[in-house]
Amino acid sequence: MTSQIFEIASIPADGVGVEVVEAGRNVLDALAQNSGGAFTFEWKDFDWGSDYYARHGRMMPVDGLDQLKDLDAIFFGAVGWPTVPDHVSLWGLRIAICQGFDQWANIRPVNFLPNVASPIVDAHERNLDWIVVRENSEGEYSGFGGRNFSGRAGLGEVATQSAVFTEVGCERIFRYSFDLARTRPRKKVSKVTKSNAQQFGMVLWDDVFDRVAQDYPDVETESVLVDAMAAKFILKPEDLDVVVASNLHADILSDLGSAMAGSLGLAASANLNPERRFPSMFEPVHGSAPDIAGQGIANPVGQIGSAALMLDHFGLNAEADRVRAAIEKTCADGVRSREVGGSSSTRDITSAIIDNLG
Incomplete structure (x- = not known):
């Protein structure tokens, strides 16, 4: 061998x-x-x-x-x-x-381990099991921006931080999420967005998702605003399977999921x-x-x-x-x-x- x-x-x-x-x-x-x-x-x-x-x-x-x-x-x-x-x-x-x-x-899988208490009522009896897929290369963590006018008198400094969304970046993370969902019994992808307030980058994010979803008719989909998704993590986690979100949103939501499972120390x-x-x-x-x-x-x-x-x-x-x-x-x-x-x-x-x- x-x-x-x-x-x-x-x-x-x-x-x-x-x-x-x-x-x-x-x-x-x-x-x-x-x-x-x-x-x-x-x-x-x-x-x-x-x-x-x-x-x-x-x-x-x-x-x-x-x-x-x-x-x-x-x-x-x-x-x-x-x-x-x-x-x-x-x-x-x-x-x-x-x-x-x-x-x-x-x-970032969210797993509820035996003999580990969860703040979610009856968590272990509800067979909770989902994966957060985080776009990890662009979005809010692209590093575009800067700090300027520090020499102004008073409170004159200005900082800018730009979120960057590209069609390539959006499409590849969505296809990855759909392919992952196809390997799981539920076969569902929940897309997290905030396009009601972020009318450029996250509208592109939404549009690309809708286009990619047409290639996966066997996978159930939903679109959820990030604030509503935070509530859904707590109130209806049994409805989650593969959750795909931007760099910042997934970073926050995955930590919430880990806390729900008992501790960030358990999360891979x-x-x-x-x-x-x-x-x-x-x-x-x-x-x-x-x-x-x-x-x-x-x-x-x-x-x-x-x-x-x-x-x-x-x-x-x-x-x-x-x-x-x-x-x-x-x-x-x-x-x-x-x-x-x-x-x-x-x-x-x-x-x-x-x-x-x-």
């Missing part, structure tokens, strides 16, 4: 990212060790992040993307630290990678370049959590769930399902982190998931 070798960039970055990336790597390495030589992971370590910024004045080297571009994937922790402004750390590392590698599809995500011209990046939704960093109590489930998404990306779907089943079994057994009502350490949870891989 010829072994598949996957070269993966490991970028823990800041705070609890260091602890949860280690946990995710341990789970992946355990899978590889028990694969009978079918596949292995070769880790390439990168010390980029806020500590790197303190030494070099940058979050990563000038040639950082060149160092990553030939690898199979990027396993990312979390970015952000009190000593570096958030917009500097985010744009200097995570967004630089996402935009530099055209990782235009961000997927994938930043995908579906054409595979560049490596995709897999990371948990939670932040760097400086208040608990280094204490060994961070929840590794989001990172390990992101590892499962990476396995899917590699075509190792059975192994990805084993990881997800092990996460569910671990939670069902009561091995949980503190923010979801448990007392288990990062290491305890990781060890239990490895033991439950089967």
